[in-house]
Amino acid sequence: MKIVLTGGTGYIGSVVLEQLVAAGHAVTALVRSDEAAAKVRKAGAEPAVGDLYDTAWTARLFAAADGVVHTAAPGDGTSEQFDRAVVEAAVEALSGTGKPYVHTSGIWVYGDNADIAEDSPFAPPALTAWRLAVERSVLDADLVATIVAPGIVYGHGGGIPAGVLAPGRDEQGRVRLVGDGTQRWTTVHVEDVAALYVAVVERGERLGHVVAASGVNPTVREVAEAVGAGVAPESVEASRARFGPLFADALLLDQQATGAKARSLGWTPTRPTLVEELAGA
Known part of the structure; x- marks a missing residue:
């Protein structure tokens, strides 16, 4: 397939790119700079340098593909506007074509x-509440659309667990928890979640939401203990002060998922669990 990929230099997208190329697909990676173009070219993709806010440019490239995978994210206050621009291009280019988005x-x-499943009620924290209207617009359009909802992604020394827990030591060298650490995080390895993206775009069906979760849901305390050197609980107020209230409230969510729908599509996570990876680091 000819696949257009956004976010090909990002944490998840770079692994999706590797796996798409390994599966024999011809990938065009939309990037913003010559430096990023060099990276995706080295990974086996054809770069296209431009601005994803330019709907006409993005739609033209989307229309030339057999399928589109959107993983790019600015990760800041512009995320909603960014996603809306990409979705607008997808609707313009792919509506009624039967091509997967x-x-x-x-x-x-x-x-x-x-017990999160795809039809569970939505109840996002303020940090990600903007996603609901954007995703509704995707599903309301005449698109063969799938919305992948990854759990807490980890692997290769990256992701939220490494960024939040590894550097968060107190004066005694203990790992500071987020809150008291009793909340569970539903987790997935970056290699496994990338494999799900590949499987979904190859399937070419309208699947709606698909939760990408390994089925392993450790407590934050268990994750921190795997890092070693002891743990230090803190109050919710202290976590909100340390991370900012929006990010902290998301990290304090207590979530579990099995990923049953993804598994029913033939997806099988195979990489080490988050605790295993941190313990072996």
Whole structure:
């Protein structure tokens, strides 16, 4: 297939790119700079340098593809506007064509929930509440659309767990928890979540939301203990002061998921669990 990929130099997208190329697909990676173009070219993709806010440019490239995978994310206050621009291009280029469009969400849209499934009620924290209207516009359009909602992604020394827990030591060298650490995080390795993106775009069906979760849901305390050197609980107020209230409230969510729908599509996570990876680091 000819696949257009956004976010090909990002944490998830770079692994999606590797796996698409390894599967024999011809990938065009939309990037913003010559430096990024060199990276994706080295990974086996054909770069296209431009601005994803330029709907006409993006739509023209989307229309030339057999399928589109959108993983790019600015990760700041412009995220909603960015996603809306990409979705507008997807609707313009792909409506009624039967070509698959794969969009990226996140597990936080489901809020506190001990048994998350795709049809669970949405209850996002303020940080990701903007996603709901954008995703509704994707599903309301005449698109063969799938919205992948990854859990807490880890692997290769990156992701939220490494960024939040590894550097968060107190004066005694203990790993500072987020809150008291009793909340569970639903997790997925970056290699496994990339494999799901590949499987979904190859399938070419309208699947709606698909939760990307390994089925392993450790407590934050268990994750921190795997880092070693002891742990230090803190109050919710202290976590909100340390990370900012929006990010902290998302990290404090208590979530579990099995990834049953993804598994029903033939997807099988195979990489080490988050605790295993941190313990072996």
